[in-house]
Amino acid sequence: MTSWSESEVTVVGGGMAGSEAAWQLAERGLRVALIEQKPVEMSPAHQTPLCGELVCSNSLRSDDVATPAGLLKHELRAAGSMVIACADQHRVPAGAALAVDRFGFGRAITARLALHPNIRLERRRLDELPAGPTILATGPLTGGPLGEVIRRELGGDRMYFYDAIAPIVSADSIDMDHAFKSSRWGKESPALGDAAPASDGEAGEAGDGAALAAPEGDYINCTLSKDQYVAFVEAVNAGRTVMPHEFEEPRYFESCLPIEVMAERGRDVLRFGPMRPVGLTDPKTGRWPYAVVQLRPENRYLTAYNLVGFQTRLAYPEQQRIFAMIPALANAEWLRFGSIHRNTYVDAPRLLGPAFELKSRPALRFAGLLTGVEGYIESTAMGLLSAWMLAAELRGAPLPVPPPTTMFGGLYHHVTAPRGPKDRYAPTNVNFGLLPPVDMPPGQKKFDKAVKKQRLVERALADQRAWVDAVCPAA
Numbered sequence: 132m133t134s135w136s137e138s139e140v141t142v143v144g145g146g147m148a149g150s151e152a153a154w155q156l157a158e159r160g161l162r163v164a165l166i167e168q169k170p171v172e173m174s175p176a177h178q179t180p181l182c183g184e185l186v187c188s189n190s191l192r193s194d195d196v197a198t199p200a201g202l203l204k205h206e207l208r209a210a211g212s213m214v215i216a217c218a219d220q221h222r223v224p225a226g227a228a229l230a231v232d233r234f235g236f237g238r239a240i241t242a243r244l245a246l247h248p249n250i251r252l253e254r255r256r257l258d259e260l261p262a263g264p265t266i267l268a269t270g271p272l273t274g275g276p277l278g279e280v281i282r283r284e285l286g287g288d289r290m291y292f293y294d295a296i297a298p299i300v301s302a303d304s305i306d307m308d309h310a311f312k313s314s315r316w317g318k319e320s321p322a323l324g325d326a327a328p329a330s331d332g333e334a335g336e337a338g339d340g341a342a343l344a345a346p347e348g349d350y351i352n353c354t355l356s357k358d359q360y361v362a363f364v365e366a367v368n369a370g371r372t373v374m375p376h377e378f379e380e381p382r383y384f385e386s387c388l389p390i391e392v393m394a395e396r397g398r399d400v401l402r403f404g405p406m407r408p409v410g411l412t413d414p415k416t417g418r419w420p421y422a423v424v425q426l427r428p429e430n431r432y433l434t435a436y437n438l439v440g441f442q443t444r445l446a447y448p449e450q451q452r453i454f455a456m457i458p459a460l461a462n463a464e465w466l467r468f469g470s471i472h473r474n475t476y477v478d479a480p481r482l483l484g485p486a487f488e489l490k491s492r493p494a495l496r497f498a499g500l501l502t503g504v505e506g507y508i509e510s511t512a513m514g515l516l517s518a519w520m521l522a523a524e525l526r527g528a529p530l531p532v533p534p535p536t537t538m539f540g541g542l543y544h545h546v547t548a549p550r551g552p553k554d555r556y557a558p559t560n561v562n563f564g565l566l567p568p569v570d571m572p573p574g575q576k577k578f579d580k581a582v583k584k585q586r587l588v589e590r591a592l593a594d595q596r597a598w599v600d601a602v603c604p605a606a
């Protein structure tokens with residue numbers, strides 16, 4: 132790796148990740164060719180020639196450090212993110228959120244890149260992979276000839292075009308009076324990745340390889356009586372869903388249907404699908420419940436669980452309202468809601484090495500949403516990290532990975548942690564479930580939510596500061 136010439140790095144895509152990556156490489160003294168296809172070629176979602184274009188909302192989400200998105204932004208600032216600096220400069224009033232004037236923001240990013248002495252901004256569509264060190268940051272709508280080339284390079288079926296994300300709930304907010312732990316038929320499984328029968332309809336649900344060590348018996352089964360189930364199905368049927376974008380065809384795999392599509396097909400379809408109770412004996416009654424919602428560990432710390440087979444297009448407030456009808460989740464703290472949308476990403480945990488390099492072609496790096504993160508700021512963070520790692524390697528001193536206690540580290544772990552053989556990789560955005568738990572104050576049985584968050588945040592900021600000081604004292 133260190134034998135590469137340091138002459139020039141190619142960054143493909145001037146979106147959130149590519150803009151940040153190009154800037155970080157250039158600031159480290161590397162010469163960068165940043166290749167952006169706009170305005171020659173526009174994706175169905177991009178509308179301006181600007182780099183750093185926000186394709187939808189103009190909000191980079193909360194700036195409150197006590198929230199996952201706020202914490203990541205603080206970490207990005209501490210690392211000297213150019214994208215976040217431009218966002219701060221073009222902030223518009225939006226309460227606790229960091230929302231921006233999208234044109235001012237995009238213009239500022241474009242100007243910084245275009246004027247940087249180490250960056251050459253080339254406006255053309257790239258159709259082939261360059262031979263030298265390259266960071267690919269072509270985003271969720273990567274397609275055309277380059278998409279084909281990448282697919283081939285990945286070895287066929289390792290690039291995904293839709294994600295189906297199941298909601299995630301904080302473990303300590305599950306009411307175990309209405310739930311019990313058990314595997315179906317009491318069977319133990321060596322790895323969660325092997326535990327998913329196709330008929331569970333959970334292909335594509337969020338699976339974090341970090342949970343591989345948990346036995347299947349660690350599923351939590353939330354029970355519903357007949358009345359509760361019927362009311363739940365009616366609420367799902369009446370719930371408001373998010374409309375697909377024009378360029379998204381709502382085509383679903385039968386094994387991965389959204390719950391609202393199943394509910395629409397008939398009252399009992401969910402009860403014979405992801406909510407089926409067979410083989411799950413409730414120790415309180417000695418019988419199978421009428422219906423269950425199964426929760427599966429989302430991380431190795433067992434602090435977060437995902438709702439098995441609950442991919443959905445229900446709007447977020449609707450998910451909050453309707454899922455509260457599941458008695459064990461009446462007061463659930465949601466770490467992430469479910470979604471299904473067009474999203475091109477690669478099977479990063481299997482194909483990429485520790486510096487986001489394609490194992491079969493290490494000069495090729497990935498960044499941004501392509502790596503399996505969701506969101507503007509997450510993509511930016513992956514652009515920054517990918518660039519820092521590449522720059523460090525080119526200088527002959529690989530970068531220590533970010534601490535797992537930070538949001539940088541949590542995202543890094545999500546992208547790189549090994550998965551079970553049948554565990555389909557699904558993207559994530561930042562949430563507190565990515566971080567290891569903090570110790571409970573001595574003598575307490577239940578953690579106060581606010582105190583828990585405060586401790587997670589303080590630890591993350593301190594650890595990230597120490598890491599940045601160690602790997603990049605100038606930031």
Ligand SMILES: Cc1cc2nc3c(=O)[nH]c(=O)nc-3n(C[C@H](O)[C@H](O)[C@H](O)COP(=O)(O)OP(=O)(O)OC[C@H]3O[C@@H](n4cnc5c(N)ncnc54)[C@H](O)[C@@H]3O)c2cc1C
Pocket residue numbers: 143144145146147148149166167168169174176177184185186187188189255256257258268269270271272273274277376473498499500501505506507508510511
């Ligand atoms: C329709 C839609 C709406 C979204 N809304 C939000 C939202 O509201 N909030 C949020 O946080 N996230 C949202 N996302 C998800 C995600 O955060 C953004 O897509 C984010 O911009 C991803 O960053 P990126 O750098 O990976 O890709 P992008 O920002 O999309 O950047 C990719 C760049 O690569 C260029 N490119 C592509 N192919 C080539 C090629 N062959 N040659 C040269 N250049 C090329 C593109 O023109 C583009 O500029 C949305 C995604 C989509 C698809």
